[in-house]
Amino acid sequence: MTAPWWAALGPAEAAVRCGGQQHRLRWEAGRLTAKDHPDAEGELVLGTLGGDQPDCIRLLSAWGEHSDDLNALMLGPRSAADTLTVDVAEAERLRLGPVGWVGYAPLTGGTRGAAPARPLTWGELWFRTLRSFAVNARGLPRGSATWGPGRAAVSVVSAQVTSQLISAAGSRQGPRGPRAFLPGAGQDLDRELARRAELLELLALGPAFQFRLCATVAAAWADREPGPARPALTAALAGRVAPAVASWLGADADAVQVSLADEQGGLARDGDRWRAGMRWVAAVWGAGLAVIDGNLVVDVTRAEYPEAHVLALDRPGGKPTPTAVAVQCEGAADSPQGPRWRIIGP
C-alpha cells in the first residue's frame, strides 16, 4: 500500500453557523479547513490566548483534539447503513454542562423512609437500599420503592431529605422530580463533558465527516504501538470488519472473528479469523471501499480520488486481485450513503 490513507477519500463540505452566518468547513486530503476564515491559524492562536473563538475555529480545534480519540471510533458509524442521529442541540446541552443539580428518584409517598445524618451538608444524600430477587429495579415505577426488612424494594431517597435538600439549597424541580446538589462538578468533569460535546458536534457535521473523523483516528493509530489501547482498537476494527465481511459472505456478523494485525498489511484471512491493521479502517473502510460490487476490498494500492486501485477478493478462499474502481459520480462523497464506487477494470 503506497497511497496515503486519505487518497481515496473525496473532499467533503459542511455548513455551520458561525457568528450568526453560514460558513463552510471543508475536508480535503486529510485536512479540515475553515473556508471563510483565511487566517484560521491566527484566530486559533488568539482563541488559545483567551480571545473570542468563532465556531468554525472551535470546530477546527476540536477536530485536531479528537484526531486520535478512540471514543470517535466507539461512537462513529460502523458502516454506511449505520445512521447516527446526533445533532448540535445535544452537543450544546452537554457543552453547557451541569448547572449544579441533578435528579434522584423522587419518593412519592409511603410509610417508610430514612432521615438525614445531620443538618444536611453539601453532597450528603441519604437513601435506603433493600435487596430482593423478586423485584427488578426497572420494573418499579419511579419513586415507588420502599424500605423495610423482607420487603420488595430497592432504593429510595427520603422525601424528607429531598425536601430539605430542595429548600436548603434552593434547587429547581425539573420534570423528573426533586433534585439534589452535586458537589465537585469540578474541572475534570467540565473537561470530560466538553470533550464529549465536541465529539458530538463533530459527528453532527454529517455522515461524510463522521467517516472522515473515524478514518483520521484510525490512521493516527495505524503507525502506533497499540499498547493498552489494543482491546479498544481490536473492537473498533471488529466493529467495521465484521459487517463488511458478513455482508460479503451473507453471514451473521457475530460469527466473524477479527483480530488486530501488528503489521501494516491489508485485510487477510488467518485460519478462522480475519486480520487487519487500523490502516484498513482508515484507507479502505473510511473511503467506503469495503465491499464493491460483491468484492471484498482488502487493500488500496494506489488512489487519486475519484479513482482507486485496490486488491479485492471476489469469492471466499480466493486470492486478492488487483482491481480498478471509480466513484460513480462526482460529489457522492457527501451523500449519506457515502460514495458509490464501481469497478472499472482489473
Added chain:
Amino acid sequence: MAGGGQLRADGDVRERAETYLRLLAESELRHAAGSPPIRRPGVGNASLPLRAAYQLLPPAAALTARAVRPLDPLVRRVLATRERVQGRALPAAGQAARRAFGASSGLAVAVSTPLRAVERAGWQVRRVVRGESARRSHGTEPAREGLDRVGRLASDFAAAELVDRTAAESIVDGLESALAARSRLEPRGPGWAVRRRIRQQRTSPPAGPLVAIPLGRPVSVPSEDGPIQLVLLALVLAPDRAEVTITGRLPKVADGMARERHRHWSGPLTASATDDRGASYRAHFVGGWDESRLDGALSFQPGPPPGAQWLDVKVGESDPVRVQASGSQAVTAELGEKPASPVERFIDSRAERFLSNRWLPGAGDGVAVPEAIGPLREVGAVSRESPALQRLAALLRRLGSGCPEVEDVPSSDLPEPWASVLDSQGSADGPSGVSPLAVIFPEIDGTRCVLTGLRSEPDSATLQLVGWGWPEPVFSRGELTEPFSVWARDDAGRWHIAASTGGGFGGGHAHVTLRLTPPVHPDATALEITLTGYSGQATATVPLTWQGQP
C-alpha cells in the same frame, strides 16, 4: 478497582478480558441497531410561541445558570446555613451571625430565585409541549438489555480485578453513548456523570481513635401514636462523629394514613444529652424504618469531648438515661490471612449469593450459574482446576442445578459454613432479643466499621453496622452486589451468612443492616464474626447478652 490494590491477574488475561468486554459491546450495539429507533420528543402541533419557548428557554436557563455559577457555592451555602439555623437541630445563631446571615441570605435569595424561575419556566414549557413524552420509553428493549448485559459483565470483571473500574465504566459509557447517538436510547444529560461522582465518593476512614461502648439500655419514647420502644445499642465515638446506635419497635397504628403523618421520625426522636461537666448536646435521628421497626442512630453535633465520662441521654420526651462515655469495652477484630485471588474471591462471592438470597421472597428454588462464569472461562481467568469454581460446582449440584457452564468441573467438598447454612435453612428457632455489641474492625479495602448490635428473631437475625467509606451496595436487576462477605458462627455450631437488607449512605458514612441467615441457634452464647474483603479479612468473637426485644 475493588480492593484498591494492583490488578493481580496475568496481563494477557486482563487484555483478553477487556477485549471480550469491548467485543460484547460491539455485538450488542449491532443487535440494537437492528431494532427501530425510539421516538424523539417533538413539538408536534404546538403553537409557534410555545415551540419557540421549547427551544429557547431551557438553553437560556442553562446559560443563566452558567453565568451565575461562580456565585452558586455562596448561594447554596447561605441557603443551607439558613435552613440549619432555622431548623431544630442546631442552637440559634448569635446576634452578629444572624445579621451577617440575614444580609447574605438576601443576596442568596436574590440570585437564586430568578434563576430558578427561569429554569422552571423552561422545564415547564418542555413538559407542556412534550405531553406524551413524559411516559415514553427511555430506550428500545434490545438496547436496554444489551447495555445491561455489558454493564453486568463489566461490573463482574471489575470485581474480579480483570479490568480496572475506570475502563469498565468507560466501556459501558461508550456503548450507552453509541446507542444514544443512534436513537436507541434516550441521550443522557450531563447529570449522569455527576451522579456517578457522588456514588464514587468515599470518605477515608477517620484518623484517630475509634471508641465503641456497648450500652443495651431500653428507652420508651412517647409519641402521638403511642410509645416507641427503643434499645440504645452502643455509643460510637470517632473523630468525625459521635453516635448512639438504636433499634426499636414503632407503635402499632391501625390507620395507615396516621403513619403517613410521620414521613420521618426525627421529630419524636430528637435527643439531647448532658455530660458530667455540664455541657449539653443536641442529637437527631439518622436511619430508617418500616411499619413496625426502626434502626439507626442518634447523631450528636458536636460530639462530647474526649474527656467526658458519661452522658445523660434524653430521647424525645423520655426519661434521661445515663451512658458511659469512657472506658471502651470494644472487641477489636483481628486481621487474618489475605483472601485468595480476586477471581477466586469473586466466584466465592457469587456462590455466597445463592446462600444469602434463598430467604428472599421470589428467590424460588431455581438456580442458574452466574453469567460471568462463561466469559471468565473463555478469557482464561479461571480453569476447571480452580478451587472456587469447584466449590461453586458442588454448591450448584447440591441445589439440584445442572448448569452446562460447570458441567466439566469436578466438585470439591462444600465448605463447612456453606453446608451448615444449607442444613439449617428453614430454621425458625432463633431467640427473640437484642444483644448490644461493640466490635471494631480494622481497615479493609479502605473501609472501617463497627458492629453495634444483634437483633434476633425466630426466623432471622440482623446486625447493625456503622461504617466509614463503606461502599454503597450496587443493586441491579434484582441482585445486590455486596462490597464485603460477612459470616458469623455461633458457639452452638451454626453458621450464618450476612447480606445487606437496608442502609443509609451519605458523605462516606453508612449505617447498614445485615440480615443473618439462618437464625441464631437458641443455645448460642457467643458469636464469631468474620468480615472478608479483597485486601484482607478480620475476625472477632463476642459474647451475646440477650435483652428483651423492644
